[in-house]
Amino acid sequence: xxxxxxxxxxxxxxxxxxxxxxxxxxxxxxxxxxxxxxxxxxxxxxxxxxxxxxxxxxxxxxxxxxxxxxxxxxxxxxxxxxxxxxxxxxxxxxxxxxxxxxxxxxxxxxxxxxxxxxxxxxxxxxxxxxxxxxxxxxxxxxxxxxxxxxxxxxxxxxxxxxxxxxxxxxxxxxxxxxxxxxxxxxxxxxxxxxxxxxxxxxxxxxxxxxxxxxxxxxxxxxxxxxxxxxxxxxxxxxxxxxxxxxxxxxxxxxxxxxxxxxxxxxxxxxxxxxxxxxxxxxxxxxxxxxxxxxxxxxxxxxxxxxxx
Amino acid sequence: xxxxxxxxxxxxxxxxxxxxxxxxxxxxxxxxxxxxxxxxxxxxxxxxxxxxxxxxxxxxxxxxxxxxxxxxxxxxxxxxxxxxxxxxxxxxxxxxxxxxxxxxxxxxxxxxxxxxxxxxxxxxxxxxxxxxxxxxxxxxxxxxxxxxxxxxxxxxxxxxxxxxxxxxxxxxxxxxxxx
Numbered sequence: 442x443x444x445x446x447x448x449x450x451x452x453x454x455x456x457x458x459x460x461x462x463x464x465x466x467x468x469x470x471x472x473x474x475x476x477x478x479x480x481x482x483x484x485x486x487x488x489x490x491x492x493x494x495x496x497x498x499x500x501x502x503x504x505x506x507x508x509x510x511x512x513x514x515x516x517x518x519x520x521x522x523x524x525x526x527x528x529x530x531x532x533x534x535x536x537x538x539x540x541x542x543x544x545x546x547x548x549x550x551x552x553x554x555x556x557x558x559x560x561x562x563x564x565x566x567x568x569x570x571x572x573x574x575x576x577x578x579x580x581x582x583x584x585x586x587x588x589x590x591x592x593x594x595x596x597x598x599x600x601x602x603x604x605x606x607x608x609x610x611x612x613x614x615x616x617x618x619x620x621x622x623x624x625x626x627x628x629x630x631x632x633x634x635x636x637x638x639x640x641x642x643x644x645x646x647x648x649x650x651x652x653x654x655x656x657x658x659x660x661x662x663x664x665x666x667x668x669x670x671x672x673x674x675x676x677x678x679x680x681x682x683x684x685x686x687x688x689x690x691x692x693x694x695x696x697x698x699x700x701x702x703x704x705x706x707x708x709x710x711x712x713x714x715x716x717x718x719x720x721x722x723x724x725x726x727x728x729x730x731x732x733x734x735x736x737x738x739x740x741x742x743x744x745x746x747x748x749x
Numbered sequence: 750x751x752x753x754x755x756x757x758x759x760x761x762x763x764x765x766x767x768x769x770x771x772x773x774x775x776x777x778x779x780x781x782x783x784x785x786x787x788x789x790x791x792x793x794x795x796x797x798x799x800x801x802x803x804x805x806x807x808x809x810x811x812x813x814x815x816x817x818x819x820x821x822x823x824x825x826x827x828x829x830x831x832x833x834x835x836x837x838x839x840x841x842x843x844x845x846x847x848x849x850x851x852x853x854x855x856x857x858x859x860x861x862x863x864x865x866x867x868x869x870x871x872x873x874x875x876x877x878x879x880x881x882x883x884x885x886x887x888x889x890x891x892x893x894x895x896x897x898x899x900x901x902x903x904x905x906x907x908x909x910x911x912x913x914x915x916x917x918x919x920x921x922x923x924x925x926x927x928x
Contacts (some may be wrong), residue, residue: 444831470834479870482820746831
């Protein structure tokens with residue numbers, strides 16, 4: 442217990458197990474706070490946070506902004522679409538300009554893997570990675586594990602399968618790191634073309650038969666096909682993908698046990714998951730969203746504690 | 750480091766009974782009153798007082814809650830350590846209730862200032878009182894005084910008052926420690 446071992450949250454890879462436990466325990470307290478009639482605490486009233494998003498986002502951006510506001514931080518938002526980035530400004534210039542307005546923390550989403558790490562090396566503020574290309578999305582993995590812990594009591598020893606486009610998914614990579622760190626067993630499942638070649642080296646199993654994977658697991662995390670990152674054709678048709686790798690009620694009901702269904706959003710209903718599954722009581726998709734705010738409050742609170 | 754006993758178990762017991770009686774005098778049936786123990790160590794005082802009120806003075810039901818003030822403190826980022834929170838447990842609204850904040854030691858008054866802000870998140874109390882087991886006189890940073898005090902102590906800044914409880918530390922005793 443005590444404090445985080447890192448100054449920035451760039452990826453789960455840089456955290457240790459104690460960090461994750463500290464974030465979860467802090468998030469427990471914030472979850473209680475956001476369920477009060479007044480959902481706000483004054484801790485970060487002298488901290489300014491810039492949310493800079495070079496890629497589209499709904500959930501993550503709203504969740505971060507809400508978390509920051511619930512902590513009483515001052516928040517500025519920046520979306521690349523409406524900015525000088527289009528006029529040719531470099532990333533460091535953009536961020537340094539923002540920082541000279543006395544910003545203490547930067548939450549950044551960027552299409553290039555490693556953008557957060559690059560930034561942390563060159564600017565003075567505390568950096569939170571809100572997704573960098575196909576690399577990491579640490580707060581998503583934290584809230585996923587937190588939601589599993591909430592539903593099943595513990596993450597250690599649980600069998601978790603991540604289904605879908607593993608190749609292009611930062612959620613998958615961060616989840617693999619986080620789950621392995623906490624002692625869960627992880628398998629990935631999807632079309633062979635969307636499974637990275639050396640994925641086993643991360644200590645995860647590979648399964649291409651969805652039914653087998655679901656029968657093995659306690660939790661299935663369904664990922665979206667990242668159409669915007671598919672440069673070539675990885676499977677014949679969406680219909681064929683759905684037939685082999687989509688979950689529906691009939692498939693779930695035919696399993697040996699009741700499993701927990703997760704999805705980081707946005708959902709493509711009818712593709713990787715059917716509506717009746719997404720809205721069933723086995724699904725914890727909306728719990729994930731609620732927990733996202735508590736987890737982000739915890740991360741920001743703990744990182745802000747280290748700003749001197 | 751030297752330490753001397755400020756209050757023994759017997760003295761603590763007598764004081765707790767007196768405080769319980771004082772609360773009883775002002776709040777009678779505790780119908781519109783809630784007791785809020787401040788985390789971490791005010792909760793022990795709150796639990797003991799509740800036990801005495803129920804078992805020895807026949808008070809039927811008392812709403813007791815525990816309030817963590819970490820996120821309301823005014824020294825965030827000012828020390829070396831990350832401020833760690835503990836659990837808040839208040840399963841009732843304090844709207845229009847008389848709130849008695851309970852802590853073990855009143856020192857600078859900053860925790861109480863934080864608690865006064867924190868409690869507002871659970872509604873608008875009709876009034877707020879303060880009960881402390883030990884009141885360290887002359888060391889206040891803020892204009893805050895207790896309505897009920899167990900024992901007043903003149904302790905200089907290098908000294909520390911340490912309150913131990915049987916259920917947590919093995920014995921009831923209060924020490925004055927010279928660092």
